[in-house]
Amino acid sequence: MIELVRxxxxxVWTTRLWIGMAIGAVGLxxxxxxxxxxxxxxxxxxxxxxxxxxxxxxxxxxxxxxxxTLAFVLVLAATMxxxxxxxxxxxxxxxxxxxxxxxxTAKSIAAASVGLLxxxxxxxxxxxxxxxxxxxxxxxxxxxxxxxGAIGQEGLRCAYGAALAVGVGxxxxxxLVAILGLLGWLFIVEPLGTALLPRFAKFMPFAGxxxxxxxxxxxxxVFGWAGALVLAVVWIISVWASAVxxxxxxxx
Amino acid sequence: xxxxxxxxxxxxxxxxxxxxxxxxxxxxxxFSVPLGSVTGFLGPNxxxxxxxxxxxxxxxxxxxxxxxxxxxxxxxxxxxxxxVGAALETTGFHPGRTARxxxxxxxxxxxxxxxxxxxxxxxxxxxxFATVKVGEYSLGMRQRLAFAAALxxxxxxxxxxxxxxxxxxxxxxxLRGFLRRFADxxxxxxxxxxxxxxxxxxxxRVVVIDRGKLLAEDSVEALVHAGxxxxxxxxxxxxGLITAVREAGGTVQEIGDGAMSVRGLAIERVGExxxxxxxxxxxxxxxxxxxxxxxxxxxTPEPPEMPQ
Numbered sequence: 001m002i003e004l005v006r007x008x009x010x011x012v013w014t015t016r017l018w019i020g021m022a023i024g025a026v027g028l029x030x031x032x033x034x035x036x037x038x039x040x041x042x043x044x045x046x047x048x049x050x051x052x053x054x055x056x057x058x059x060x061x062x063x064x065x066x067x068x069t070l071a072f073v074l075v076l077a078a079t080m081x082x083x084x085x086x087x088x089x090x091x092x093x094x095x096x097x098x099x100x101x102x103x104x105t106a107k108s109i110a111a112a113s114v115g116l117l118x119x120x121x122x123x124x125x126x127x128x129x130x131x132x133x134x135x136x137x138x139x140x141x142x143x144x145x146x147x148x149g150a151i152g153q154e155g156l157r158c159a160y161g162a163a164l165a166v167g168v169g170x171x172x173x174x175x176l177v178a179i180l181g182l183l184g185w186l187f188i189v190e191p192l193g194t195a196l197l198p199r200f201a202k203f204m205p206f207a208g209x210x211x212x213x214x215x216x217x218x219x220x221x222v223f224g225w226a227g228a229l230v231l232a233v234v235w236i237i238s239v240w241a242s243a244v245x246x247x248x249x250x251x252x
Numbered sequence: 253x254x255x256x257x258x259x260x261x262x263x264x265x266x267x268x269x270x271x272x273x274x275x276x277x278x279x280x281x282x283f284s285v286p287l288g289s290v291t292g293f294l295g296p297n298x299x300x301x302x303x304x305x306x307x308x309x310x311x312x313x314x315x316x317x318x319x320x321x322x323x324x325x326x327x328x329x330x331x332x333x334x335x336v337g338a339a340l341e342t343t344g345f346h347p348g349r350t351a352r353x354x355x356x357x358x359x360x361x362x363x364x365x366x367x368x369x370x371x372x373x374x375x376x377x378x379x380x381f382a383t384v385k386v387g388e389y390s391l392g393m394r395q396r397l398a399f400a401a402a403l404x405x406x407x408x409x410x411x412x413x414x415x416x417x418x419x420x421x422x423x424x425x426x427l428r429g430f431l432r433r434f435a436d437x438x439x440x441x442x443x444x445x446x447x448x449x450x451x452x453x454x455x456x457r458v459v460v461i462d463r464g465k466l467l468a469e470d471s472v473e474a475l476v477h478a479g480x481x482x483x484x485x486x487x488x489x490x491x492g493l494i495t496a497v498r499e500a501g502g503t504v505q506e507i508g509d510g511a512m513s514v515r516g517l518a519i520e521r522v523g524e525x526x527x528x529x530x531x532x533x534x535x536x537x538x539x540x541x542x543x544x545x546x547x548x549x550x551x552t553p554e555p556p557e558m559p560q
Binding site: 003004006007010015017083088091092093094095096097098099249 | 333349356
């Protein structure tokens with residue numbers, strides 16, 4: 001299994017998509033952090049519930065809110081599976097490693113590792129920008145364990161998203177459908193679902209597990225961290241099992 | 253070569269069947285590929301050759317029947333790349349990855365030492381293109397890379413689908429020599445090709461299929477011999493010659509340009525019949541069947557005999 005995970009990571013690093021996604025994630029995260037810090041003092045922002053960063057808890061919230069990494073991680077992870085079918089490399093993969101369950105498991109582990117890396121990197125960038133910005137304004141906020149923990153939680157959230165996305169990619173095979181489906185779900189279906197059916201929001205794969213990764217959800221009732229963690233595991237296993245089951249029955 | 257597998261055929265297909273909806277792509281196909289031989293896998297386009305190869309390699313699920321490689325289903329081989337090398341298509345590459353990266357990925361994935369990459373690049377003439385992205389490759393270069401991937405694990409069995417496609421004449425000659433040496437060293441090769449002259453030069457045996465069904469499985473020599481000899485004759489009085497040949501028990505087929513192919517009579521007898529009937533001949537020669545003719549005879553409907 002370790003060899004297969006290494007191979008999946010090698011596949012990621014030997015093409016350029018990860019660079020594009022990293023630039024996008026870092027760029028979006030940096031931009032949203034700077035905008036948040038710059039506009040937080042305005043009356044309009046405060047009227048919308050955005051407050052200046054004054055405490056460690058504010059800093060922790062900023063780490064969660066400014067991160068724009070998840071969407072890029074979803075695209076990258078889905079592509080780790082769908083590119084195999086788009087370019088026909090799945091044949092070579094299954095000739096080298098015929099167990100489709102092992103291959104999809106390796107892809108999930110590799111994608112989660114990449115997601116963790118992206119999430120931690122983006123959250124760290126948010127924190128670094130915020131600390132420098134605030135220091136420039138003469139504000140010093142101690143970066144305690146809770147803020148560092150937020151970086152880890154953001155990494156885990158991206159790892160979770162990546163593990164889901166690679167399973168969705170393997171199940172759907174079509175790159176376009178998988179990416180549009182994931183982004184559509186993240187940005188349209190879940191926000192709409194949360195607004196229209198708040199009672200069901202806590203079962204959704206992203207909004208529902210927010211509690212497990214330190215994110216608060218003000219618009220819907222969600223599980224606490226333990227329940228959210230269980231839900232996250234259920235979602236990952238369900239998507240993984242669906243992908244394996246479909247893949248075992250299909251020709252390459 | 254790896255020591256995977258024991259006695260018995262390198263590949264054994266047993267009643268392999270593959271249906272796509274209502275159409276039958278492969279229909280109860282049974283054949284074997286012995287070690288120490290090159291087996292040509294022949295059939296017209298759409299005959300089911302690629303589907304069969306994919307089933308043998310575990311990439312496609314048979315509707316019924318089974319295939320074994322070195323005595324086991326492909327999926328149960330311990331280190332598949334060290335048992336079987338396969339080159340099925342020239343499209344199975346990420347265009348943004350270099351040849352070296354592609355092979356390194358396969359090594360890691362298949363548990364093959366990464367230091368095998370450089371020797372196979374060297375062996376297939378790809379060393380100087382190792383850092384070029386596959387998206388910039390010609391068809392011939394992709395073919396060489398596919399072949400390099402097949403050789404990574406030093407396998408005992410090669411399964412190659414149209415490996416000469418896109419290769420230049422020197423590449424084709426190299427491939428022919430390589431496959432011959434590979435089989436002579438005890439390996440087994442199953443190679444599909446539409447270049448029948450190439451197959452005839454390198455293959456020991458052929459498996460011929462059409463519409464998914466087995467038409468013939470034999471040595472090249474036996475298949476060609478079964479095609480028999482014919483006498484090619486061209487005359488000023490075709491109708492008279494046809495009558496004479498048929499009365500003598502031969503069969504006649506038109507082969508174009510005023511010539512006809514006579515079967516069932518020796519060349520001397522055809523000459524004697526023409527002389528006896530006072531028929532002037534412009535051509536009279538013996539023709540031994542080629543693999544191509546044997547293949548066509550198996551896979552195309554019998555042309556109608558010339559009318560009297």
